[in-house]
Amino acid sequence: MKGKKGRLLIILFFLLPFLLTLASLSIGRYHIPPADLGKTLVRTVLPTSFPGVPPEYRDILLRIRLPRLLLALLAGAALSVSGASLQALFRNPLVNEYILGISFGAAFGAALSLVFLGKGFPPQIAAFLFALGAVLAVLLVSGRAGSHTVSLLLTGVIVSAFFQALLSLIEFFANPYALQSLFFWLMGSLSLATWADLVISLPVMALGTAGLVLMRWRLNVLSLSEEEAAALGVNVRREKLLVIVLTSLSTAAVTAVAGVIGWIGLIVPHLVRMMFGADNRKVVPLSAALGASVLIVADDITRVAASFEIPIGILTSLIGIPFFIFLLGRSRKVWL
């Protein structure tokens, strides 16, 4: 998509997450009159204003909706950018953000915490550490990031399978109540996000995403063959390692606080490529914007579709897969 229409669409893409965030502040089970939304926000800044605003409005807006919206915004961006970057790096359209063992590494860490370690070792921290541990294992086993991409991908599959087996072992010995908590965590949810969770994870997601956005032009070079990239003066091993570290940090940070939210990192970059072409200078930042919007809308749906909370990972899969099949049928472009 080129020309004036294309530029307008790009501007809309970047504005959309912020507009959706504002609109989503008014969505939820607890009805807050629109006029009171503004008053509550003003009262937060100026505590003496609007004394008639019920205190629970403040709790709902600032302690429940805003943290989960910020998490949706940054998690959506982080997962999409990670997916887009790894697809470019591995020159493989089927790669997603969890390919290097992050999801099962994180799941194993959370399981270990929920089933055996108890509240002394929170699942968020365990998930983050084991997600990074899984990537480290992939790098060590495959013989560092400079090795052939196929070797890295295969090692990712093997490490994932290893952590999956460990996860199954924990599930086998867990009591059913711990198991229920674990299943809910594995299905992904933004519902219990608190500022305490976000204070560390959001900066990590932002750092990883921003780093990848800054590297977008180098991803174009890395998506060539390694020989061609080296001929253009790029230190392939170093750049590859940097991409892997940044994607791992941001995806692990998302998984640690929101569980496993699938398909965002696969579908969103492809949608962007269908609309704007395969140039990573556009694909990466636009994936961030669209991924954030998609996850905000998905989170809105989980909050209003039923009287109970629907895990967002289920929703992204249920909506994402048929949508992806539909798009595949409509497009015959080569995306990479």
Add this chain to the structure above:
Amino acid sequence: MALTLRTAVAGIVMTLVTAAGPAAALQAGGQEALAVRDSLGRNVVLPRHPEKVLSLQPEITRIVAALGAGDRLVGADYFILKHDHLFPIVFPGARDLPAVSNTPEDMNFEMVLRLDPDVIFVSPTELQMVDALQGKLKRPVAALASMGSFEKLVEEILLVGEILGREARAAELAADFRARVASVRRAVASVPAGERPRVYLSFWGMLTRTPVAYEPVDAAGGVNCALGMLPANLGTIATVAQAEQILEWRPDIVLVQGNYPPRERTVTTEGILRDKRFGSLPAVRNGRVYYTFGFWYWWDPALVLVETLYLARLFHPEATGPFDLEREANAIFKKYYGIEGAYSSLCRVLECGGWDER
């Protein structure tokens, strides 16, 4: 549309999980038998007075022990033998029972065959297990559970008593159970509807997971905030509430399932009281966040009576008057299991001594 479909599916499942029906005497293969309609609505023929009972349903295992037929248990499920803190206290013989499963879905069929049970009890929530046992082993299998209802629990006690030939003991326990619940209901009956506390229950190790029905709360003069919600897990009575929903309910009291040793608790009363998201809740503002026992793979008949007493005193101390809960609870356990000081022993594990003191 999604909600309508879910309502329909939930309705079908809840219809399937029905109250166990009365038994009818039969003759099967020269042996006296009973035709029973189980909680899944299946008509099963069970041998009368079986000598070897395999129970994969903790609630039934406890009832068998309470009926004084624990010596007929030849095996049990993983949960009651590995995770239940109360059962080894009230039935010391549990330590010698072999576990024939390790999760709700697995089963060592060869072990079951070796134990050669005359009858197998399972939970109606494990539909696949029912079919697998019946199909593979050709043994009589009955799926029974109270599904969180006092009257269904009483019916269950009477039915198991009839199957085991312990009718008199079952009738005694059923009468005792009904009398104790009625006594609590009478004590709080005069409390006007407007003064009954709205109660939110955080069960099963998750802040937002809650039962859509919990009769001990009703009997003790409280109102379960989630009453009438659709179960999120079909075939169960559990749902996952939204944090905003909890704020909208404005519970006067929050109850956290405390049926775990403290080191295993992932949700704590202290954590909820500190959670700023819930700072505006009357329960949090007034420090009325407490532990209670809750489901532990359905109920223990004695423990749920103790819980009802505990909740009545917690909700309406002026109506129940002061009483020594530990003494009353030990008496209930003595009545049901014949063990002295069982409640005190359980409290040492759960550290439940000062749960209602704040």
